Amino acid sequence: MGKQFFVNMESADIHDADLQVKLTVTHKHDIYDLAFKVTGTVTLICDRCLDDLIQPIEADYEIAVKYGDDYSETDELLIIPESDNWLNVSYMIFDTASLAIPVKHVHPLGKCNRAMSALLRKHRATKIDDEDAELTDQLMDEMDSMDSAPDSPADEPQQTDSRWDALKKLSTDSAED
Known part of the structure; x- marks a missing residue:
């Protein structure tokens, strides 16, 4: 068929x-x-x-x-x-x-067209509705990771979310007590 x-x-x-x-x-x-x-x-x-x-x-x-x-x-x-x-x-x-087809039609991480991913990042909106912000951030994080992961050197420090840093600090403070 x-x-x-x-x-x-x-x-x-x-x-x-x-x-x-x-x-x-x-x-x-x-x-x-x-x-x-x-x-x-x-x-x-x-x-x-x-x-x-x-x-x-x-x-x-x-x-x-x-x-x-x-x-x-x-x-x-x-x-x-x-x-x-x-x-x-x-x-x-x-x-x-x-x-049998998944609802979300996307390539596995790292397999999307790099040129299109770069254009999406370049033209993404700066003001986003609250309900779309989380989904857009997640999509852009996935696109950033798939574009930069294969080519980035291992010795470059990766930028982390400040909320995670605050949580890690709490975890280390409680371990010291």
């Missing part, structure tokens, strides 16, 4: 895909047990640097299907009208693959 499947499903997040789907159907009495196994990779856009991000996918999904009077669905059971002689499983496959 590739890019065209996600284009047909109108998915804007997934830009490319190389997924394999294994569907096992077991018929017992009047119930069909469907077991999906989706494995492979999808290509997303990194939320931080906007470069391609290859995300591995491995997901399982199981549902029981049986015939009934009207269409009805729960988490474990899908009832379809007896007049239907086929079942479109593409939405089940799409949902299984989509739910």
Whole structure:
């Protein structure tokens, strides 16, 4: 299953895909047990640097299907009208693959585009709403650490948060008592 499947499903997040789907159907009495196994990779856009991000996918999904009077669905059971002689499983496959993708699409630390990270630091706002300040500070700290960590010499002193210094001082003062 590739890019065209996600284009047909109108998915804007997934830009490319190389997924394999294994569907096992077991018929017992009047119930069909469907077991999906989706494995492979999808290509997303990194939320931080906007470069391609290859995300591995491995997901399982199981549902029981049986015939009934009207269409009805729960988490474990899908009832379809007896007049239907086929079942479109593409939405089940799409949902299984989509739910396996993390909400936050970011490269591991140190893997983001360095030029974009530098631009973000350069143009970051000086005034930030209180509710966004903590998240922005965390993001910028991550970006600073991933950009400077591989290239910084070991003998350079690292700047620490003054709140941690105050806590460390309290800890050493109590140890002396």
